[in-house]
Structure formats: structure tokens, C-alpha cells
Amino acid sequence: MIMDHILEMKDIWIEGFSEEKWIPIVKGISLYLKKGEVLGLIGESGAGKSTLGLSSMFYARPGCRIVSGSIVFDGKELFGASDEAMREIRGVRIAYVAQSAAASFNPAHRLIKQYAETPVTHGLMHFSEAEKNAVEIYRSLLLPDPEGIGYRYPHQVSGGQLQRAMVAMAMACHPDIIVFDEPTTALDVTTQIEVLAAIKQISKEFDTAAIYITHDLAVVAQLADRIMVLRYGDLVEENYTREMLANPKEHYTRELLSVRALREDRDLTGVRDDVVLKVENVSASYSGKEEVLKDIDLEIRRARTVALVGESGSGKSTLARVITGLLPPFKGKILYEGEELRPALKSRDREMLRRMQMIYQMPDTALNPKQKVRSVIGRPLDFYFGMKGSEREKRIVELLEMIELSPRKYIDRFSTELSGGEKQRICIARALAAKPDLIICDEVTSALDQLVAKGILKLLQDLQNELEVTYLFITHDLATVKVISDEIVVMLHGRIVEKGAKKKVLDPPYHEYTELLLSSVPQMDPDWLENLLKKREAEGKGYHG
């Protein structure tokens, strides 16, 4: 073992139990980690990156087992170590930061109590000492009010703060290694920056080595010294960050790098441009007190893609609910092709409902797990057009072909037998079955892997060119917006702050908030984060949450 390697894993094989047999999920990957080094593990879901990351502390999730390999940490072999021996290492010398802080904190205890749990139970320090250390670490993590924040409950701090509080927990025992498992994936771009900056700060300050697991190459480029690209449990490519970004060797890596390419403006001459949907002066609220939407004015023209952008809580999904009639507004009106729509879903007629369809963020919950593809797509055909028997069957096959899934293979499957991308395609087919004019897409790609999302976006565009459908595309991801939209509407705190053609919104001069959003999208440039932080500091705009 080379002296400055704090961790050295050789030929790791990990299996997962599925369909009554053990299937390899990590196939003989080796990795090493130097003291103070940050290693990025990147890959799509199912690549085995989390499983490999967790195996660094000789831990396998339930349903998985580490079959063979060698895990040498600080000169000690961990493979086959007893639970007692591992207890001394896990959380103390190798710590773990999970993806969803909101789900990982116990809502019944204050942050500080959860922070202190590991060091106190391991007998490393007294509670009062841990309390004092916590303030130091909270401060290094740039949390607001470091003296007081520990005494709050998890629901009293924001998502980005909670994620940083979890990083602080991992730091409590000053571990040699921290395993970060997608710590920013669930966060907005502006919040993500806070967490990335904090992670960068502590890894520098405490010289902690880290394994950073993510599916986002641009994110890992900001933090990692070295990157390993994984796919289907195999190592695709390993290189130093700058070299990999400058000169990717494998086709797969290049594909990951190319995803964020900007699409040219579409030529829309000759396409009809009558207004399909008009939102006039709409205000809405859930409780009757607080207005979630304030004076929204919006026009959507036919065969265009209007992207509705904003962070979580900006009211963009609420606007979709108002348009669909799930949440009647208390002020203002919605016009569909010049005709005023009834505010409540119940009072709209079937023909109206048919013309406006919706596609959801999570294809897993948007499809009834007990229905087969045939009835999922067939129901709108029957419901809206009264199609039966062979006529209906024929149309289902057509729709499946349209979404590029082989009808013979998929028509009799349950939605649980499909992958995430396939499910989303079925959702698209269900919407298309109604022959709608307007499809509202609510974050349709954010739950999908990069390459799968790319395929879905392409499909949506092709369908638009072919069928002249109109999209209202709700998203928080500016990269997606750049790819798909013709017009952009930016929302903040329930108001529209900017709207216009894509070019106008995305080119300078920017609206202040649009600029903040745009500059927060991670770029492939490894110096991006540092430069951005310097620039914002110089301008006196903090990124404190």
C-alpha cells in the first residue's frame, strides 16, 4: 500500500438480490483515495456508484452483499471485519452524507442533539464540548447564525441549510473520509451553490478526503480532483478532472459531457401562432390567506414551448393546478382560445378536459401500478372518442410507435415492469391519446437520468413538430429550458418577474433574478464555482441562505 493512500479498494464485487437470484452490481472495481483528495464517482442510476461508495466502509444496503475484494483503510483491512470493529470506524473515521437531508434527520430532535449523537456515543467528547465544536463547524459551513441554528428543529431550517447541517454532522468526529451521496440533487440551483461552496470549504479547511457521488458531471467538476465514470457496475474511465473534461477518452463520457449543448432557435415562420391559452390577472391561494400566485398574466401561443422557470416555492406548479382547474383561483380568469374557462375542474366539460393534458414529474406515481400499458393508453381513447375493440387496439399501437416503444413488447406490460424513461414515454402517450392542443409538462425530466432525459426532450420536440402541440413546460432546470423552450417565463415568490422569447431572456441584459438563476447553473469548467463565488463576493451579493 502506498503511504499517502488513506483508502485503497481492490477488485470489489458486490451483488444485489433481485428476482430470486444474486446479480452483480459492482463488477471488480478498484479505487484509491489519497489524504485530502476528493474523488468523484459519476454515473446514471443503476451504475453502482452509491453501492460502491458505501462499500468503502464495508457496508452494503439491505438486499446487497459485498462478495469479494479488499478494502484497506489507513493500513487496516476492513473486508470481513466484525460489526464491533466497523462501529469504531463508521461515522467516526468514515462518515456518510445522504441525498435527502429532509428524510434523514429525525424531525423530533434538535439539530445539535443529532449532531452530537455520534461523538458522544463513541465517547469522544462530552455534549458540551460537541456543542462548542458544532458552532465552529456550522460557521465553516457558512450557515447563518451558527450559535443558534443548532437549537432549531429540522423543519425550521431551509433545505440547503439542512443539507449543510448534515455535512456538519458528518464532520463531527473529524473523519478521514466523507462519502457524499448526491447531496445536492434534490436542491434548487441557487441552493446547490451554498452546499457546494460549503463542501469545498470544509474539505480544504480540514483536509478531509471525500468520495463524491453524483450523476451530474458539472457538479462533480467543481469539487473533485479525480473522476471515475461508472456504468452498469463497470469502470468506464478514470482521470484527473481537468484532463477528463478537456479530453474525454470514452464515447460514454463524451456523451455525458455533450448533454448540455444549447439548441438553436427554431424557425417558427409558417407555424400558426394564435393564442391557445391566456391567463389574465390570476391570483390563487391554498388556505385563503397567503397568496401563492399574485396577478399572473400569461399568453401561450400555438405550437410553442413556453418554459415556466422558478425555484421550488415560486408557484409554478400551483399555476399549473390553476390552469387545469384543480385549484380555482380567487381572482382573474383563464381564457382558452378566447373563451373563458370555468374555474373548477368539475364544471368543465369533457371536450375541454380532453384538449388540455398533463404529464407529471414522477412517472412512478403517475401511472397506476395495477394497469397494463394497454389500459393506460386505451382509457383516454375510449373515454374521449368512444373507441372500442380493434379500432382502439390499432390506435394504441400507433401511439406506442409514436413514442418509440415496440408495441408488441410493451403493450401487455404493467407499469412496474418498465424503466423510468419508458414510464415517462407511456405518460406522454397517455397525454397524446387525447389529441390535446396543450400539454402541461410538470418537471417531466427532473426525475430521470441525463441521457434518458435527453431522449424524452427530443421525443417531445419531434412530436411538437409533427402534431403542432403546445407545451407549457414547468421546470427548475435551466439547462432543460435552454434545450426545449421557445419562450421563457421566470417566476419568483408567486409573481412573474420576466417573460419573453428565449433569446431575449437568456441574453444580456438580464433581469437581476434571471441572472442569479443563470449564473447558478453549474458549468463544466472546474474553476466555475470558485470564480463565481469570488465574483459574487466582489459584488457584495452573498450566497447565504
Place this chain on the structure above:
Amino acid sequence: MSFIKSLRKIPLGARIGLFIILLNITAALLAPVVSPYGETDIVADVWLQPSAHHWLGTDQLGRDIYTRMLYGARNTIFIALVTTMLSFLTGSIFGFLGATVGGWVDQLLSRIVDILMAIPMLIFALMVLAIAGTSIPVTIVVIALLDCTRVYRLARAVAMDIVVMEFVEAARLRGEGIWWLIRREILPNSMAPLIAEFGMRFCFVFLFIADLSFLGLGIQPPTADWGGMVRENAGAITFGILTPLWPAAAIAFLTVGVNLVVDWYLDLTSGLRDYS
């Protein structure tokens, strides 16, 4: 072939359970064929010990216990099954309705159920049966109505989690009616907990009928039923005669059998395993 293969996968406990249930069903169905005497015939002396003529002995009136056990299976299981089914039908329809419609419908249904549940079930049943008489249809309806409050609670809770799912919202946006939502979107997704509960409830109802019969308000003599048989023969215990233990054992036996199968079903549906 595949059926036999899938049978082989069933764990031992569930196989025992299935065997017990099948045995009981066969006994119930074939009672008139295989029983040596009539249901209410007095054939011998009182409280005889088991012998070649009377395999399980005779009861307090000299009727053959084995015969009455077979007929008892018929009455008890049939009544319990009908009662449980009726209870599930009403309970789950109203539960789904409450969860799907919400608002004042849900409030009204839930408060009615709260009031019914606030009164101890056995006492309430005793009161109603004392007023309305103790015919079998009345017993079935009364127990089903009292029992459906529990089913209502479960069905509503399960449906509450399902109605907020996006596929239900998608169906609402499509313009589907309540009945479709309940039948096609909610019911198929709540089958697992409901069937498991069905097994449990069946046992409870079964025991409850036995309780009522034991107290003299359930199935009326001379109709044979297991709970009633325990009561009628309870006195024999003081003489060291085993007679009341036979029907008691049958009750315990069937309860255990049903629960074994329910456990297996729960195990099957709780995991990610494919059972469709």
C-alpha cells in the same frame, strides 16, 4: 405445470393453513353426505365417551358430536363468511367514498363510524339482537354493520394515501367519475391490505359469532354451531368430559389456519416481489 410449480413455492406454514381451510370447507360442503346421523337427531345416551359408534362422543341431549361438528362447520363458516363479505362491501365502499370525495361526506361518514365504534361491540350487538330478535339474517346484518366500521377506517386510511397519487389526479383531470376512481384506480391498489384484513376480520367475526352463541344470542338451538356447542356442553367440563373441547378446538384450528394463509399473503405482497 406452472400451477404445480407455484404450489411448490408456498412455504410450509401456508400449506398447513391452506390444508386446514380446505378441510373445513370440505367438511362444511359434505356434511349431509359424510355425517353418520342427522343434525338434530337424538341417537344415544347423554355425554358418552368417544366410541366406534360415536367418534367424538355425544352431547348434553345425546346427539352425535361428530355429526354436529360437521353441520356446525357449515353454519358457522357460512355465516361468518357472509357477514365478513357484507362488512367489507359496505366498509370499503364507504371508506373509499370518504377518502375520494372528502369534505362533508367524509366528515359525516367518519363521525357516524366514530359513534358506532365508541360503543363496545359486544354490548351493542347484545342490545340490538335483544330488540330485533335472533334470527340468522338479523345476526348477519347486525354483526356486519358493527364490523364494517373497522373496515371503513382501514379502507379510508389506505385510500387516503392513494388518492393523492398522481395517477389518480390524472384520472380526475381526464374527467373520470367517482365510481371509476374507486373501482379502477383505488381498489386494485388497496387489495393487499384489504385481503389481509379480510382474513383477520373473518376470524374475529367467526369468534364473535361463537361469543354470541355462547351467550345464547347467536345462532339458536337446535341448529348446530361451534360456539353454541361449547356453551351447551360447558357443564360437562366439571365431570371431566372432553365434549366441549372438540368444538373449541375446531374454532382455534380454523383461526390458526386462516391466519397462516393471511401471513403468507402479507409476506407475498409486502415485498417487491412480483405476484401478479
